[in-house]
């Protein structure tokens with residue numbers, strides 16, 4: 415019977431170390447976070463649910479450039495958010511508009527799929543959407559919209 419030599423054990427240890435290091439790099443959340451772009455968020459300084467939505471984005475690896483403005487309605491018009499789809503804050507990421515409490519996972523999918531749309535919207539402020547927790551939950555949809563205001567369902571929650 416052959417006993418393992420010191421060299422065999424050293425090789426095995428080296429192999430396990432490499433395997434563990436590789437696994438750690440692959441699952442590291444900081445690496446994923448570094449790949450996510452900055453989202454510019456326009457909001458009224460008094461808006462509390464806007465701040466909570468920003469926290470949700472940051473928790474999901476986005477960098478946020480928050481811009482307080484007293485005239486958010488004007489900004490929505492200028493950026494081209496259809497009147498029927500408005501909520502509280504309006505955001506811009508990689509050229510897409512994000513209106514209202516859109517979940518970070520839907521923004522992830524938007525940026526991965528890059529559809530030819532103007533942006534995503536969660537009209538109104540449905541209870542239970544990210545940033546609107548603590549007041550129960552209701553079902554809501556994330557809509558895509560184009561420049562003419564034409565919408566399609568992107569996700570249902």
Ligand SMILES: [Cu+2]
Pocket residue numbers: 463464501502503515539545
């Ligand atoms: Cu809100």
